[in-house]
Amino acid sequence: MNDIARMLRRLGGGVIDAVWRLGYASRFIAMVLAASGMAFRRFSLTMRELYFAGVLSLVIISVSGLFVGMVLALQGFETLQNFGAAEAVGVLVATSLVKELGPVVAGLLFASRAGSAMTAEIGLMKTTEQLSAMEMMAVNPLARVVAPRFWAGVISMPLLAAIFSVMGVFGGWLVAVKLLGVDNGTFWSQMQAQIDFRLGIVNGIIKSFVFGAAITAIAVYEGYDAPPTAEGVASATTRTVVESALAVLALDFVLTVFMFRGTGL
Amino acid sequence: MNRTTIDLWVGIFVALGLGAIVFLSLKVGNLATFKSDEGYHLDARFDNIGGLKVRAPVKSAGVVVGRVEKIRLDPKTYEAIATLRIEPTYQFTKDTIASILTSGLLGEQYLGLEPGGDTATLKDGDRIAKTQSAVVLEKLLGQFMFGKAAEGGDKK
Known part of the structure; x- marks a missing residue:
């Protein structure tokens, strides 16, 4: 009897903790949004974060995009050739990149490249009591530190995803047209005939925008919430990457269901 | 890293990103004929x-x-x-x-x-x-x- 009561108590405690954390995180994000004024009024703060989150991610994003596109073209060509439709390799590469792989893989890379850095930076600022010092000087750390990082992530993610897709299409073109000898004109014309602007490209941009917001929200929250110890910052950084990866993949499914359901595409 | 260098690089990044979106719209999605x-x-x-x-x-x-x-x-x-x-x-x-x-x-x-x-x-x-x-x-x-x-x- 006692054992059952203890198990129930543990279950109840776990649920209350989870709900409390969810509420705390939502309230934190709401406060960041409310304190965002400074991120735009003093745009140089956001500019600096755009440099760290966006510009420094450019190399890894473009190189990964190039290779993903090249591999897609190679693999797609092998299979499509069996059906005598090797020209459709351009459609295959572009569709999968623009609708899915661009936003998702760019999101995963962005989470590990920029998200983890944000968490570590904010966590270390908290550990070394820089955030408390700001509060002492009547500077709101949410407005001065957190909001610029959040908005920099939201702005740079769609741009990075678009660059990823373009590099992927370029990589696919290199392999398909230059290496495997698919006709250049058919490659582009099939792609243009099959990809719908609103269904394909606009939805891809919406996806990357949502992923950017989710990843940076997780990153700044985990950094701000990290226990002020070396171990705490380390585990917060790990949690950022794991949680953002899960969030990106789960959100991708949900968004895809809403965007492409019942359109026959 | 001083201010102007950061501005320059962010400018390049944003231009590249917007260029990528335009490329996707025109060359891949064929917005021009839509x-x-x-x-x-x-x-x-x-x-x-x-x-x-x-x-x-x-x-x-x-x-x-x-x-x-x-x-x-x-x-x-x-x-x-x-x-x-x-x-x-x-x-x-x-x-x-x-x-x-x-x-x-x-x-x-x-x-x-x-x-x-x-x-x-x-x-x-x-x-x-x-x-x-x-x-x-x-x-x-x-x-x-x-x-x-x-x-x-x-x-x-």
């Missing part, structure tokens, strides 16, 4: 539209001249009514024949328009009088087998 509001509408009634879908291309002599905008069933006659949006630069004669065709063996279905010799042209909201339904593979196979069986019966 104008949703222009054009006039025509109705075509079919006994069977087969696998024709909304946004399927409307072609004349192989050139895309519009899109299928809406497909619905007439509840009285049980005919499918396809509403087409045709680009305003193209005019079709009153005796145009609309038929549902397939590009290639496994390709998507599209709507073919074949103009006749009439001098009057179709206006916005007009109905294409002559239509040819989609070929349904099962029916075709059924006819073929029925024909073969009848042939076999004659020989005996």
Whole structure:
């Protein structure tokens, strides 16, 4: 009897903790949004974060995009050739990149490249009591530190995803047209005939925008919430990457269901 | 890292990103030929539209001249009514024949328009009088087998 009561108590405690954390995180994000004024009024703060989150991610994003596109073209060509439709390799590469792989893989890379850095930076600022010092000087750390990082992530993610897709299409073109000898004109014309602007490209941009917001929200929250110890910052950084990866993949499914359901595409 | 260098790099990054979006829209998504509001509408009634879908291309002599905008069933006659949006630069004669065709063996279905010799042209909201339904593979196979069986019966 006692054992059952203890198990129930543990279950109840776990649920209350989870709900409390969810509420705390939502309230934190709401406060960041409310304190965002400074991120735009003093745009140089956001500019600096755009440099760290966006510009420094450019190399890894473009190189990964190039290779993903090249591999897609190679693999797609092998299979499509069996059906005598090797020209459709351009459609295959572009569709999968623009609708899915661009936003998702760019999101995963962005989470590990920029998200983890944000968490570590904010966590270390908290550990070394820089955030408390700001509060002492009547500077709101949410407005001065957190909001610029959040908005920099939201702005740079769609741009990075678009660059990823373009590099992927370029990589696919290199392999398909230059290496495997698919006709250049058919490659582009099939792609243009099959990809719908609103269904394909606009939805891809919406996806990357949502992923950017989710990843940076997780990153700044985990950094701000990290226990002020070396171990705490380390585990917060790990949690950022794991949680953002899960969030990106789960959100991708949900968004895809809403965007492409019942359109026959 | 001083201020101007950061500004420069962020400028390059944003320009690259916006350039990528423009490239995707124009070169991959072909936005240039996609104008949703222009054009006039025509109705075509079919006994069977087969696998024709909304946004399927409307072609004349192989050139895309519009899109299928809406497909619905007439509840009285049980005919499918396809509403087409045709680009305003193209005019079709009153005796145009609309038929549902397939590009290639496994390709998507599209709507073919074949103009006749009439001098009057179709206006916005007009109905294409002559239509040819989609070929349904099962029916075709059924006819073929029925024909073969009848042939076999004659020989005996």
